[in-house]
Amino acid sequence: MEAGNVPDGSVHRRRSARSRGTREDRRTRGRGFGSRDSRGRAWRPRARGLAHRTGVQSRACDNDRPHRRRERRFGNRSLQDPRANPAVVADGRAFQERRLHRRHADRSARLGRSGGSGRSGGSSGLVRVVVIGGGPAGTFAAIAARKQDADAAVTLLTRERCEPYEKPPLSKAVLLGRVSPEDAPIAGPAGVAGHGVVLETSADCTAIDRTGHVVVLADGRCLPYEALVIATGSTPREIPQLPVGAPRTYYLRTEADARVLKAALAGCRDLLVVGGGLIGLEVASSGAMLGVKVTVLEVAPRILARVCDEQIGGAVHEAHARHGVDIRVGTTLLTATAQRDGRIAAVTGAGDRFVADIVVVGTGSKPDDTLAASAGLATDDGIVVDAQCRTSDRAILAAGDCVRFPGPQGLVRLENWLHAQDQGAIAGRNAAGANERYTTVPSFWSEQYDLYIQGVGWPAPGSARVHRPLGGGRVLIFDLIDGRLTYAMGINAQRDLAMARRLIERRVAVDATALADPAQPLAGMLKR
Missing domain, CATH: 3.30.390.30 (FAD/NAD-linked reductase, C-terminal dimerisation domain)
Structure with a gap:
């Protein structure tokens, strides 16, 4: 959930948006869950092909069109209760009304339409596709592979203990207590199993045997594959003063991280955020809205330097100042030490001292390409792939935050929500027999x-x-x-x-x- 839209080595953050609504969106605009027709029946959108699988991310239903983000009001029904509406994802935008927007229906239909053109498993035997990584790239790769070849045996491996979920709300709506991560499953209420994909949770892959075409798991099992998709994402970029696991120090990456941080914020008076990029500022805004005193340290001359120009960065800076956030730009963190009471004392390069109950580090991320590199695949600040998402081993593809792929000015790495989905889908279809090129407007x-x-x-x-x-x-x-x-x-x-x-x-x-x-x-x- 993380920094800029800059090619060739700079990390491109986040969530993406498309503008075109579906025909169903246009037909049903203004009608929300809870509406009733003239005969008093509760209204629900009609299933149209695979569009009833509302958990699959829609390319077309996006954040560019606020009128497509239909409000849902549930009265006294809690968003924590999946029965309230399991097919919606909190966007965290209108905090007073808890506005929600539907996602995924169009994308599921799109994946469905792309199926059936690949190899069939008949004379060539059963095709085994293994996908490593339970983020958006891996989840879409698994679903797309199954749609491309209905006879393929597709297995999705994730280190986490839960169904794949959307990560954008973690730094906003989840921290604010408006939704839980399980309210936003990537694959919809039925999970990836509803798309014919086998999900293995808590599955830690330790090695790839390219000669034997097997993935080795930490529990000793070996999973064979005809095609493998690596979608291992990225990991937080640690700073030596506050490494991962340090007391009262938080790096936000997973739903488990978000739950722990949310609990810590409940008893927090002073929050220190290291990093003035998107993720750091989103956490800072959530903290300020919870009534916490927030200080942000940013080493660059201005916030959002890798993402926005000075005008937009300045407008964001002013908004934080209005909410009482103290942003110190051009500031380096020199030391961070625990006090007797457990609080963290941070000293900057200029000699300023800040004492905080907790510290959140948001200094960017790096591609998780360790598994690929140890298998001998070509890497260069990410797994190097071609336009078809193929690595230096033709049987192995890769997609999402962990890859570098051909961009307009050479190889580029993007860390981007829509990019991960789109590239994951291309990698999945190609793993199941297609030969599509990946192009994007990030x-x-x-x-x-x-x-x-x-x-x-x-x-x-x-x-x-x-x-x-x-x-x-x-x-x-x-x-x-x-x-x-x-x-x-x-x-x-x-x-x-x-x-x-x-x-x-x-x-x-x-x-x-x-x-x-x-x-x-x-x-x-x-x-x-």
Whole structure:
């Protein structure tokens, strides 16, 4: 859940967004769970193909369109109760009304439509596909492989003890106590088993025997495969002053991390956050909303330096200041020591001293490519793959945060919610016999207080910057090269950024003067 949309080595954060709603979305807009028809019957959306599997992430139902994020009101029914509505995922955006948005229905249908074109298992025998990693890339790879080849035996291995879940809410809604991780299963209420995938939890893979085509587990078992997908994700980037496991020190990566941190925040008066990137600032905003005094230390001259420009970073900084968060930029952490009362005393390079009940470290992440490297696969700050997600071993594919793949300017690593899903699906289908290429327009999003921060596209050196004034605290910025939009970012500008994504994807020629004029609708530029 984690920093920038910058190619070639910089980590691209987070959650992504698409703009197109499904036909079912348009038909049912404005009708929520709890509505009743003229005969008094409770309304539910009709199943359309595989679209009733509402747990599978929808590419089309996204955060770019707030009117597609339908509110659900449950009265006294708790969000902790899965019966309240197991098919929704908390976005943590409208805290007073606990707004929720539906996810996954379109993506499940999309995966279903892609099935049936690969090898069938008949004359060639049963195809065994093993997927390592229970995050979005691994989960989508497993589901896509099963859809591609209905006869394939697909096994998903995860180190965690639970069904794969969405991680974006961990730093926001989960910490605030609005939802639990189990409220957001990636594969829907029926889990990956509902898609014909075998899930093995608490499965720690220790080695890959490429010659014997088997995965070796910590319990001594060996799982054979014809095709293997590695989706091991990323791990927190530790700092020596506060290593993982240090007392009262937290690195947020998993649902277990979120539960422990949430409990710690309940009795916390002073919170120190090391790192002014997206994950650190999301935790800081959650802490401030819980009434905790928060201090953030950031080594760069400004927050969000790898993600946003100075204008957007400044707007986010101001929002934190309004909520009482003390942000110290250009500040290094020199030492951190435990006091007699257990609290942590942190001393900066400038000699300032801060004492905190707990410390959260959000200094980025690194690809978890250890398993691949030990198996002799090519790695370079991530597992190196081609456009079809294949590694240096043709029988092994990889996807998600752990890989470096061909981008517009060479190999790139993205840490991105939608990227993990899309690339995972491509890797899964190719593992089951397809031969598809992976291309993407990357994006990120972050929610802090009432700010919805987004970026979409590939930032590139030498681009011309255009500011589009929107007013009302909204910000929208474009980057152009040779008359075409390459990147856009903004605050609370979801509709405009949805249009910007389409302009980027279609490589539409645009006029900088028109982009700067809010009276010129972006949708009209698509028709030129």
